Amino acid sequence: MPEPTPRPASRLSTVTPYAPPGAAAPTARLRLDANEGRRPDEAILGRLRSLDAETIRRYAKPAALEDRIATRYAIDPARVIVTAGADDALDRLCRATLEPGRRAILTDPTFEMLPRYTRLAGAEVVEVPWIDRPFPGAEIEGAIDDRTGAVFLVSPNNPTGLVAPTREMIAIAERARSAVIIADLAYIEFADEDPTRELLALPNVVITRTFSKAWGLAGLRVGYAIGPAELIGWLRTVGHPYPTSGVSLALAGAALEADIGPTEAYIAQVRRERAALAGLLRGFGAPCEDSQGNFVLGRFADAWAVADGLAARGIRVRRFERGSRLADRLRITCPGDAPEFETLCSAVSLVLEHSK
Numbered sequence: 001m002p003e004p005t006p007r008p009a010s011r012l013s014t015v016t017p018y019a020p021p022g023a024a025a026p027t028a029r030l031r032l033d034a035n036e037g038r039r040p041d042e043a044i045l046g047r048l049r050s051l052d053a054e055t056i057r058r059y060a061k062p063a064a065l066e067d068r069i070a071t072r073y074a075i076d077p078a079r080v081i082v083t084a085g086a087d088d089a090l091d092r093l094c095r096a097t098l099e100p101g102r103r104a105i106l107t108d109p110t111f112e113m114l115p116r117y118t119r120l121a122g123a124e125v126v127e128v129p130w131i132d133r134p135f136p137g138a139e140i141e142g143a144i145d146d147r148t149g150a151v152f153l154v155s156p157n158n159p160t161g162l163v164a165p166t167r168e169m170i171a172i173a174e175r176a177r178s179a180v181i182i183a184d185l186a187y188i189e190f191a192d193e194d195p196t197r198e199l200l201a202l203p204n205v206v207i208t209r210t211f212s213k214a215w216g217l218a219g220l221r222v223g224y225a226i227g228p229a230e231l232i233g234w235l236r237t238v239g240h241p242y243p244t245s246g247v248s249l250a251l252a253g254a255a256l257e258a259d260i261g262p263t264e265a266y267i268a269q270v271r272r273e274r275a276a277l278a279g280l281l282r283g284f285g286a287p288c289e290d291s292q293g294n295f296v297l298g299r300f301a302d303a304w305a306v307a308d309g310l311a312a313r314g315i316r317v318r319r320f321e322r323g324s325r326l327a328d329r330l331r332i333t334c335p336g337d338a339p340e341f342e343t344l345c346s347a348v349s350l351v352l353e354h355s356k
Contacts, residue, residue, distance in 0.1 A: 043255075
């Protein structure tokens, strides 16, 4: 009789490991494929150098950072939970609200981990197309039924950069009172409007945010969720006991305490670059979404060839699987730095001129 072998849970067969397709750039000067933010300033680096051994030795408790975040939004600390990046918060939300027989409504395309987390929770993914058109609020409302456990609204959306109007997000929350509405606002600092205050007033909305984008701290893996205390309590129940390190918590706290000026200057630079890059691409016949993220999504006759051309010049951009809905698109992060942006524009112009 053959020896028994381990078997994965059946739902694992519907999910593959996260591995974004990327053009290799062995000597990459610019890594513009992951939407990472600005370089940390001296306030952060100085705090890093001043950390003591106990910060590394001890299990970290996030209460102090949660208090700072709560003060920022003028809410009770019980309504805040710090997580290992916003990804951790989103995964917890799926585990807390979804199970076999339940459904999660997502836009398509959107942050690619969301359908993975949904399927790993055993739930059904319901996708509503949202590309090259306005936010499909009415269609999302029409998809809601008594099996809906969660509705994910990523705004600005990744990878398109499109935003969901606040009034439509509120309407969806009112329509789906027995479900949890998850507003993923990872890129909201780059948008024209921030709906956080309005959404915090709703009883079934949880907001996820991160230090990885505008704050430039992706390597720390610190994010957070804010919402009704009961729902945040669910996330504490399904999470790890110590999800973030003491080093990460200390540096995220230092970012909140530091002068906001450099972050605001970086955001303003990104917004200028975003408009200029979209104009450059359109000038070469590459249509673009009106992004409000820190990136631009462009459409190309041969997106993979363009990505390879940029990689040959030391620039990494995000491309998508062949045969997918986004196979003809590239997502290009705006560096938020004038000399680096000039380098990017020169390379894009050379590659697209050559591809004519």
